[in-house]
Amino acid sequence: MRLATDRVHVTVPATSANLGPGFDALGMALNIRDDISVRAIAGPTTVEITGHGEGEVPTDETHLVARAARRALEVVGAPLTGLELRCHNRIPHGRGLGSSAAAVIGGILAARGLISEPEALNDEVALHIATEFEGHPDNAAPALLGGFTIAWQIPDVGPRAVNIACRSDISPQVLIPRDQFATSRARQALPGLVSHEDAAFNAGRSALLVHALRHDPTLLFDATADRLHQGYRAPVMPETAAALTELRTRGVAAAISGAGPSILILHTPDGLDVADIVSNLWHIVSVDVDTDGGYVEGNV
Numbered sequence: 001m002r003l004a005t006d007r008v009h010v011t012v013p014a015t016s017a018n019l020g021p022g023f024d025a026l027g028m029a030l031n032i033r034d035d036i037s038v039r040a041i042a043g044p045t046t047v048e049i050t051g052h053g054e055g056e057v058p059t060d061e062t063h064l065v066a067r068a069a070r071r072a073l074e075v076v077g078a079p080l081t082g083l084e085l086r087c088h089n090r091i092p093h094g095r096g097l098g099s100s101a102a103a104v105i106g107g108i109l110a111a112r113g114l115i116s117e118p119e120a121l122n123d124e125v126a127l128h129i130a131t132e133f134e135g136h137p138d139n140a141a142p143a144l145l146g147g148f149t150i151a152w153q154i155p156d157v158g159p160r161a162v163n164i165a166c167r168s169d170i171s172p173q174v175l176i177p178r179d180q181f182a183t184s185r186a187r188q189a190l191p192g193l194v195s196h197e198d199a200a201f202n203a204g205r206s207a208l209l210v211h212a213l214r215h216d217p218t219l220l221f222d223a224t225a226d227r228l229h230q231g232y233r234a235p236v237m238p239e240t241a242a243a244l245t246e247l248r249t250r251g252v253a254a255a256i257s258g259a260g261p262s263i264l265i266l267h268t269p270d271g272l273d274v275a276d277i278v279s280n281l282w283h284i285v286s287v288d289v290d291t292d293g294g295y296v297e298g299n300v
Contacts, residue, residue, distance in 0.1 A: 001078040001115055006040040008113030012106045012294035013146065014091040014287075015098030016174070016264045017138040020224035020255035021205035027098075027149050028264075029142035029290035030172065034091050034102050036065055038110040039084040051089035052099070063087075064100060064133070068107025072129055076120040078111070094180025096258035101139035104130045105294045109144075113296035124160075127151075131159040139258065146293030148213055166213035170289055173274060175263040175282040181237060186259035189233045198227035213266075220253035220267040230256050237261045243278045250277055 014032040018024070034051075045061040057063060061070070066083050073080055087106075091099045108129055112121040121129075123144060130140035137151040141161035151161040209223035233256065234241035240261040247254040252274065253267035263282075268274060275284055 001076045001117060001120065003040055003079060003081070003114050004116040005114060008038050008110055009297040010036045010038065010106050010109045010113065010294065011297055012036070012102040012109070012143055013290040013292070015101055015139045015142040015258075016096070016172075016262075017098065017142075017258040018226070018229065018255065019209060019264065019266070020226045020230075021202040021209060021228070022138075022150075023202065023226070023228045024136045024138050025151055026206065026209065027138045027142040027151065028172070029146045029149075029293055030097070030174065030287045031290040032090050032097070032174075032285070032287060033290075034099075034106060035088045036106045036110060037086040038069065038114070040081040040114060041084050043082050045083045045085070047085040047087065049087050049089065051087075052091060052093050053087075053089050056093070064103040065107040065110070068104040068129070068133060069111045070107075071132070072108040072111035072121055072126070073115070075125065075129060076111075076115060076117075078115050083110075092176055092180075092262075094182065095176055095262045096181070096183075096256065096260045097174070097176070097262055098139040098143055098258065100183075101130065101134055101143045102294070104133045105140055105143040109294050109296055118296075127161055128158045137161055142290075142293065144293050146291045147289060150210070164210060164214065166289060167215070167217060170213060170217060170266060172287050172289065173265040173268070174257065174285045174287055175243065175265070175274070175278060176285060177239065177261050177282060179261070181259070181261040183259040185236055186233050189236045190229055191232060194228055201225075201227050217267050221248075221251055224253045224255045224266060226255065233260060239281065243282065246277055247274070252277070 137159040141149040141151040212219035212223040
């Protein structure tokens with residue numbers, strides 16, 4: 001496999017995973033985008049960061065975009081060239097909005113744009129590589145495919161995902177706190193086993209969520225209820241738990257975004273202003289469901 005060009009530009013959306021009951025399975029792309037410019041070079045990899053992560057993340061070959069790009073090039077047998085990366089990050093880091101999945105998918109798509117046979121890094125291969133990095137495909141799937149996605153894994157085969165069209169009038173809001181929160185810490189709060197009753201509850205609500213997003217947003221409050229992860233994470237993110245409880249007490253279809261600490265709102269009762277419910281510690285952002293997913297914009 002040879003390189004067809006030495007320059008490419010990629011854009012990737014933020015994502016929100018779980019959406020309440022769909023733990024490690026459901027996800028949604030949001031129109032907050034990171035932009036990545038890539039140039040293949042003969043020397044060592046360098047990374048320039050603007051926006052979120054500036055001064056905080058690595059600026060060498062250990063940067064997540066660079067690692068993902070080089071892994072994708074390795075998978076297809078392309079030259080493991082040095083990379084010059086310019087990353088403009090609009091997706092907040094450590095807030096449960098898929099910044100790491102966006103970086104991984106961005107790197108893989110950059111590799112796709114560089115090689116002579118981009119079909120060798122088709123969506124199936126890209127999702128497989130991304131899941132190597134992420135551990136599960138719930139954020140990687142919407143970052144890659146856009147929209148509302150259902151992802152699953154088949155033992156000895158790998159991850160799979162489908163994109164499900166949702167209503168065009170779904171207008172999410174994201175509540176973003178000032179402070180970051182480690183996904184690993186949120187994972188550690190989860191129990192090793194859950195009850196059959198709670199598993200059955202979430203199975204029903206996950207199925208209802210698919211219907212609500214496609215056909216009937218008035219059902220989104222019931223459809224975003226969860227018993228598998230949010231309650232267990234409450235002690236380690238009390239501000240998020242308190243805001244979520246207040247929102248849902250008022251009938252707002254809200255859920256922790258991914259591992260938190262951000263909150264995703266999918267539906268608010270008419271006449272209710274979210275800003276009147278939560279404290280000014282939260283930055284409230286109105287977003288659209290991003291239907292494009294990550295893509296290569298072309299050479300730069």
